[in-house]
Amino acid sequence: MQSEIKSCAFTGHRQIKKEHISLINERLGAAIEYAYSQGCKRFLSGGAVGFDTAAAREVLRFKLAHPDVSLIMLLPCVEQDRLWSDRQKDAYEYILSNSDEVRYISDSYDNICMRRRNQALAEECDIMIAYLSHSISGAGQTVRMAQKLGKSVFNLYHDIESRLKNSI
Template identity: 35%
Template sequence: MNKLNTCCFTGHRKLPKEKIEHIIKRLNHEIDNLISKGVTNFISGGSFGFEQVAASLIIAKKEMGRGVRLIFAKQDKLWSAEQRELYNNLLAEADEIIYVLEEYHNGCMKKRNRYIVDCSAYCICALLHTLSGTDRTVRYARRKGLHVINVAD
């Protein structure tokens, strides 16, 4: 996977209802913009909310023949059976699944988030709240020099 043509997604699990339509429209626009610049790899951690919306859009782009790949950094250890079923449906569409860590433990989500940032040149986020996992990931992406696009603005 070439870092220069890779974008990661990070965002909150719960998005305000009044902002969802704006976020999805902007996300779709920014994905198309990156594809036009040669970005072909899109990495999602697969968390509920924004990351699964983003993964679903990449699946739709793949089905339209846009020449993109969906990569998941797998993480479903503590989810319910219903949550895993939805997640596994998305995983079935992935071009690649990466296991950052074999075992779940405190801090493993931070390692997963750092991994997807370290593999990317771009980061599309839905950042609405500071002092959150999304905020920490976005700050790390900026420190690493990624081009960060906040579709929740």
Template identity: 35%
Template structure:
């Protein structure tokens, strides 16, 4: 599937840190956007495999697919050793489970390099026409950079972020 820009491909980008009180709401909004795009003919959904929104998004794609939707989960991972420094065993198990249900896994680099995360983000932008994001509007960071890249490519962006009142 991945080799060129696909008209029916959406990618996800978002923050790693999501308040615990908002996770279910973010998951629901993400799933609703996946259904919306699926109804418009989107078939491929690319997730970057990071902790936080990437994981929430991948789980939602897997749920929609398990419900009978004809869609594919593609993991675009920055490197094979991405989880080498992860300490949370629950997240490691979920990561392995998502790799098991993915229809395709693309590794941007064999080993971690200084630029592999940015290259992963560029890859997702270059192969998509839509983006679902959890973006708080801050101007710095990987999510901000990826959203800017998507805007430069005139990619349709759906933001599932809502201000958190705590």
């Protein structure tokens, strides 16, 4: 692993297992704290519903105590939230309005904007924090892209699964 981590990207599934919800923020907080202790000040999120927005919210919480941290939203297209519920849109708007930077890969949705967003996340990070239970997904694609570029990927899904099994 690199001696100093400058940027960390998040990728994960839109659906978080019900039994994982109680641990997801705790594990995200610990992962963000670790990345920060290694020099990371830039956190990147693709802004999708589920893990991406949970990670972005956790970075915003972390920023309250660490104002030197920045949250960069790398979004596939302007209307990413077009089909979301009002509650999801409100949470998304809160994240965007409190982010340090918002970048759109495309002005409108097209066949490749999601893939290009995933590639941008993989290219711009030093490490990646994932929530990945299966690899046939956009999150799986993003993790493969990061690994192909030699980036370290930490999968919180397996960490949470083992914590739940050990608590039984």
